[in-house]
Amino acid sequence: MIGNRFYYGIFCAICGLIITLVLMYDVPKFSFSFYSSKLNYTDNSKSLTNNRTNTPFVSQKISKMFFVKNQSVSLSGANLTHSQREYPGNLTSKLNETLKNETQRKSTGYIADRMGIEKKVTTANTTDIFRKTHFMTISGNGRLGNQMFEFASLLGIADMNGYTPFVTSQHSLNKIFDIPQTSNVRMENSKGIGETFAGCYDKHLENLSHQFNWTLRGYYQSWRYFDRIKDKVKSSFRFKERFTQNANSYLSEINLSKRTSVGVHIRRRDMNSGYHLARGYSVATVEYIKRAVDYFKKNVVNPVFVVVSDDRDWAKRYLQDKDIIHTRRGSSGEDMALLANCNHSIISTGSYGWWGAWLAGGKVVYFRDFPTPGSFLDKRYNKSDYYPPHWIGMV
Ligand SMILES: *[C@@H]1O[C@H](CO)[C@@H](O)[C@H](O)[C@H]1NC(C)=O
Ligand SMILES: *[C@@H]1O[C@H](CO)[C@@H](O)[C@H](O)[C@H]1NC(C)=O
Ligand SMILES: *[C@@H]1O[C@H](CO)[C@@H](O)[C@H](O)[C@H]1NC(C)=O
Ligand SMILES: *[C@@H]1O[C@H](CO)[C@@H](O)[C@H](O)[C@H]1NC(C)=O
Ligand SMILES: *[C@@H]1O[C@H](CO)[C@@H](O)[C@H](O)[C@H]1NC(C)=O
Ligand SMILES: *[C@@H]1O[C@H](CO)[C@@H](O)[C@H](O)[C@H]1NC(C)=O
Ligand SMILES: *[C@@H]1O[C@H](CO)[C@@H](O)[C@H](O)[C@H]1NC(C)=O
Ligand SMILES: *[C@@H]1O[C@H](CO)[C@@H](O)[C@H](O)[C@H]1NC(C)=O
Ligand SMILES: *[C@@H]1O[C@H](CO)[C@@H](O)[C@H](O)[C@H]1NC(C)=O
């Protein structure tokens, strides 16, 4: 009997030890690796969770988020119940809400690799993983000013949706700037998306489905797309060395020391054709430019006006003043760098001047009759979306 009790005791002790070991090892980890091997994921797949008992994970190969069990997943307080498989949409919309809250962003979670080995992480990792599988780019419409709007809005729209924005190294913006978001990533599963109107902020773009990579195919001419990341936009328009050098050497050549420079962009040629005028493009009047010049003479110290125009003869004929300098003709990149280097701006019509003024960053006076009130184009522009509120409209 004593022998039996002894063996029974040893048996219980061994059982207890096994149970303890199993519990210590953490059963869900086991079930995780079981499910994941069944589903045959790639080695770089990662598990993503803020609780050891929940084991959703991302497979980078197929870039979808899966949950291996029917579980209630608590991502910083947002509960989701998952069936066996879950595609990114529902989860990422929760993540989106979650990650935009700074308090929650700091909360911690767990990330597990394929073998179920978990590391404590901040939810920032969730964003990292999302960004590595969700890309957004632009198709590239129009010339420099248009493309700058497209790119700036790309940065903004990507930011709102948690995507990674990029342009290719062949994109024509890269002829003038060294765009930091340059990548030759080949998007799979890319879908094109437009906008309601070129000059109206389109709220739909704040909330794109996370099931696709996106190619933005519109013009997106509104400061509202990128206002909240304007510093990033500004630093992304990094002029190639030679444009900055040209602009600087020109500005020192004309010796503006101790003067406040006001870039004046006058666009006339293409805008002044019957077709364009009929659609609502307009050309700034001499009266408007003189009024804008007067404004700066009254409001800034010792201004000098640096005129960039596609119609220099017109500008020289109508704008004669000791404080007005008519620049030599430069390339679109050189002129943009010059305008961007001025302290303040006067713009006429079109997106090119708009961008010169935006980059310059000082006071801006714009021609309020662009687009022509009541015209076809005017109906497609919401002026309060197009012109930043602190810019000063005049006619
Ligand atoms: C698992 O993946 C490997 C490599 O991708 C593939 O060769 C194999 O057929 C897959 N097995 C199953 C069961 O899907
Ligand atoms: C993880 O889940 C368990 C049970 O569902 C719960 O008791 C625990 O508080 C959770 N831990 C965290 C960090 O959320
Ligand atoms: C999440 O689920 C848990 C358990 O079911 C529950 O106690 C908690 O209140 C839920 N939280 C939210 C925000 O719904
Ligand atoms: C998961 O949950 C759903 C509904 O809650 C249920 O219909 C389904 O059978 C469950 N699946 C598994 C594998 O438990
Ligand atoms: C989100 O969940 C609902 C209900 O579970 C499902 O019908 C829907 O397809 C899911 N959406 C996505 C994008 O996965
Ligand atoms: C993403 O977050 C924004 C702002 O918090 C919200 O308006 C939008 O609906 C969210 N998108 C999704 C898909 O939930
Ligand atoms: C952010 O999350 C914290 C913690 O869940 C919550 O207390 C706070 O109200 C949230 N703030 C906003 C602006 O949603
Ligand atoms: C986006 O493209 C990448 C390839 O660069 C791919 O791995 C990923 O699955 C795609 N994302 C979506 C959401 O389809
Ligand atoms: C975001 O999109 C989803 C699905 O398309 C929709 O259900 C939701 O209402 C949208 N949210 C906003 C804030 O537009």
Ligand SMILES: *[C@@H]1O[C@H](CO)[C@@H](O)[C@H](O)[C@H]1NC(C)=O
């Ligand atoms: C530039 O102009 C200032 C006065 O406007 C003058 O004092 C200075 O000598 C000039 N510099 C050059 C290099 O011409």
Ligand SMILES: *[C@@H]1O[C@H](CO)[C@@H](O)[C@H](O)[C@H]1NC(C)=O
């Ligand atoms: C004008 O711009 C130049 C070059 O960016 C800068 O050095 C100077 O301080 C600015 N002057 C004023 C009055 O803002």
Ligand SMILES: CC(=O)N[C@H]1CO[C@H](CO)[C@@H](O)[C@@H]1O
């Ligand atoms: C697994 C992983 O990528 N963990 C990283 C999560 O983010 C923190 C902070 O950025 C890093 O220290 C971890 O290495």
